[in-house]
Amino acid sequence: MITLTDTAALAEFCERAATAPYVTVDTEFLRERTYYAKLCLVQLAFPGDGEEVDAVLVDPLVDGLDLAPLYDLLRDERVTKVFHAARQDLEIFWCEGGVIPAPLFDTQVAAMVCGFGEQVGYETLARKVAKAQIDKSSRFTDWSRRPLSDAQKRYALADVTHLRVIYEALARQLKQSGRTPWVEEEMAVLRDPSTYETEPREAWRRLKMRNPNPRFVAVARELAAFREEHAQQTNVPRSRIFKDDALLELVSLRPKDHAELGKARLLLREARKGAIADGIVEAVRTGSEVPKEALPELPASKARDQIDQALADLLRVLLKAKAEGAGVAQKLIANAADLDDIAAGARDGDWNRGWRAEVFGRDALRLCEGRIALAAQGSAVRIVELEA
Known part of the structure; x- marks a missing residue:
């Protein structure tokens, strides 16, 4: 050796x-x-x-x-x-x-x-x-x-x-x-x-936020950007600065100074003083002052009532059948969110480009358009061509 x-x-x-x-x-x-x-x-x-x-x-x-x-x-x-x-x-x-x-x-x-x-x-x-x-x-x-x-x-x-x-x-x-x-x-x-490459100004997109209020999102964006920049500069894990749950708590509290910062229950002791505390207060101030016309918004998500659940179920059956037929892992072709998007009306995505379109995407669209149906054949699923 x-x-x-x-x-x-x-x-x-x-x-x-x-x-x-x-x-x-x-x-x-x-x-x-x-x-x-x-x-x-x-x-x-x-x-x-x-x-x-x-x-x-x-x-x-x-x-x-x-x-x-x-x-x-x-x-x-x-x-x-x-x-x-x-x-x-x-x-x-x-x-x-x-x-x-x-x-x-x-x-x-x-x-x-x-x-x-x-x-x-x-x-x-x-x-x-x-x-x-x-x-x-x-x-x-x-x-x-x-x-x-x-x-x-x-x-x-x-x-x-x-x-x-x-x-x-x-x-x-x-x-x-x-x-x-x-x-x-x-x-x-x-x-x-x-x-x-992780761009600090885009770090907020990884957060799981349920509050779609643009002002809430603006403050979260500034806090996430500060955390990412500080983590990169000091070469420590971002969770050592403050964790996601503490970040979202800070968005709700919006502390204006170190005294108000002390009300945060989830913030680590090291983050309540010094450069991190200063950065938190400044990020909250910046996010709170973003002009209304420049406020960010959460990416539009498909509401449950937008998704045709019966179609989504059929797409899952189709994906399983096509993946097994091709001998390819399902998740490499499309994931659950992709199938919900298709069932809600999406007609473009990675699932319909390159080899994925050949294996699954084209037939997924044909299923949505009523041009094919699925039928059971023993333990297998086959595609049935429908007349125009």
């Missing part, structure tokens, strides 16, 4: 990896105490001769190690970068190195396209595809602590060595089924830098 701890050794490995058709990549990180993930370990592997795999660990916590050779490899468009459940790994590489690997292949997405179910885990794929058992004893390791034990290193390397077999098997299956472009469509979202 080789651990790379100097830049020259990393550069030499990456030069060799750049001659391979693909490289498998994984990371270990900590995020419990920080806003941005702390990169603690990088695992890399590429196929060698025959069954051999050239695999290493890279220790980014070593003083003086420059990850530039790794970032150059990730940018190299001659080499496919293979991850499993890539989103968090890609966020780290974007935030730390300003790089998003390309070309990119996510085995979790590919497995959903290949009929392995919803968000299938790496251990499941390793068992089913690579016929390998993953030792879970190091699963909850504090990866920032050194030295790493041999068991921890073996566990980390298993995340990229078995991934080679999984990738090759899924890539073959996709090629045989003609679905490689489907996975490529999904990779476009993961390659988009905006996927990993």
Whole structure:
């Protein structure tokens, strides 16, 4: 088990990896105490001769190690970068190195396209595809602590060595089924830098607000923006500033000074003084003074009486039948909110673009238009064409 701890050794490995058709990549990180993930370990592997795999660990916590050779490899468009459940790994590489690997292949997405179910885990794929058992004893390791034990290193390397077999098997299956472009469509979202950037002024959209009053929303927007900015600047989790329930309580109280801030029941003690307290009061003041014509509004949601519930139920049956017929995970095609939107009159969305339109979207619209019906055929569902 080789651990790379100097830049020259990393550069030499990456030069060799750049001659391979693909490289498998994984990371270990900590995020419990920080806003941005702390990169603690990088695992890399590429196929060698025959069954051999050239695999290493890279220790980014070593003083003086420059990850530039790794970032150059990730940018190299001659080499496919293979991850499993890539989103968090890609966020780290974007935030730390300003790089998003390309070309990119996510085995979790590919497995959903290949009929392995919803968000299938790496251990499941390793068992089913690579016929390998993953030792879970190091699963909850504090990866920032050194030295790493041999068991921890073996566990980390298993995340990229078995991934080679999984990738090759899924890539073959996709090629045989003609679905490689489907996975490529999904990779476009993961390659988009905006996927990993949080704009403080948009942070309020994640809140679950039941009060649609525009003034309430305006104050919530300012508080959410302050919290996000402060969390980013101090590199602490946003919940350490104040949690969502405390934010919504502050919107209701609208404290004008530190004394009124003391009435908040859900606010952490650290948030009742200093920079956080000042920021809360200023955010409340700003939100309270937003001109009427500039007040934000909650996104329009479909009222229950707008949704044709019978049609929504039929769409759920159609989605299940089409997903099973195509061997694709349902949630990769459409979710419950999408089906309610369609039943309420929506005629456009991700569910009706690209391969999703081919598998489900077009028939969903035909069902809404009364051009097809659904019929039971034993335990299966079939589509019945209706006369115009």
